[in-house]
Amino acid sequence: MPFEFIKTKIPEVILIKPKVFGDERGFFMETYKKEDFENAGIKGEFVQDNHSKSSYGVLRGLHFQKEPYAQAKIVRCIRGVIYDVAVDLRRDSPTFGKWVGVVLSEFNKHELYIPRGFAHGFCVLSDTAEVVYKVDNKYAPECECGVIWNDEDIGIEWPVDKPNLSDKDKQWHTLKELDEMDELF
Known part of the structure; x- marks a missing residue:
C-alpha cells in the first residue's frame, strides 16, 4: 500500500504518510488514491483543490464552513x-x-x-510555504x-508567538461564543 494512515489523538483526524520512491533524480509518490483512502475510513468525493502561499509567521x-457547505480537507505542504x-x-x-497539531512539510511529505x-x-515555520488541499464541498x-486563533478555552500551542494575521482572522469569535450563537455542528 502506498500510504500509512495514522489516527491522531482525535481518531477522525488522520495523519497520512505516503510512500515516497526517491533516488538521485528526485522522487515519485501518490498523494491520493480513492480506494486506499476509503479503506482507511476517508470517504467522500473531493470536488475542489486549493493552493496558498504564505511567508514566515503567517x-x-x-x-x-457551516452546513450545508461544510468541508472535509486533505492538507499537505508542498514547499516549506x-x-x-x-x-x-x-x-x-x-x-x-x-x-490536534502536526508538522507538514516538503521534507516529510x-x-x-x-x-x-x-x-x-x-x-508557517519556514521563510515561505505553499499549501495545497482537497475539499469535498465547494467554497x-x-x-x-x-474560531479566533488564540481562544484560551481551546489552548492551541502555536509555535509562533506573534503571528501575522488577516484582518478577518483577528476578528473571529471564541468557541464559546459560536456555541451560544448556534454556529457549530
Missing part, C-alpha cells in the same frame, strides 16, 4: 514547513473543543485529513466562519 485560521491544526467543533463529540465538523488553521462565502 497564521491562517481557524476556518470552517507549516504547523497544521484541526479543532473539533462537533458538540456531541467526546473531543469537542480539543485540537505528510498529509492531514480533517473531516467535516472541524476548524482548520496553520502557521460558499455565505457559510464561511471561524
Whole structure:
C-alpha cells in the first residue's frame, strides 16, 4: 500500500504518510488514491483543490464552513514547513473543543485529513510555504466562519508567538461564543 494512515489523538483526524520512491533524480509518490483512502475510513468525493502561499509567521485560521457547505480537507505542504491544526467543533463529540497539531512539510511529505465538523488553521515555520488541499464541498462565502486563533478555552500551542494575521482572522469569535450563537455542528 502506498500510504500509512495514522489516527491522531482525535481518531477522525488522520495523519497520512505516503510512500515516497526517491533516488538521485528526485522522487515519485501518490498523494491520493480513492480506494486506499476509503479503506482507511476517508470517504467522500473531493470536488475542489486549493493552493496558498504564505511567508514566515503567517497564521491562517481557524476556518470552517457551516452546513450545508461544510468541508472535509486533505492538507499537505508542498514547499516549506507549516504547523497544521484541526479543532473539533462537533458538540456531541467526546473531543469537542480539543485540537490536534502536526508538522507538514516538503521534507516529510505528510498529509492531514480533517473531516467535516472541524476548524482548520496553520502557521508557517519556514521563510515561505505553499499549501495545497482537497475539499469535498465547494467554497460558499455565505457559510464561511471561524474560531479566533488564540481562544484560551481551546489552548492551541502555536509555535509562533506573534503571528501575522488577516484582518478577518483577528476578528473571529471564541468557541464559546459560536456555541451560544448556534454556529457549530
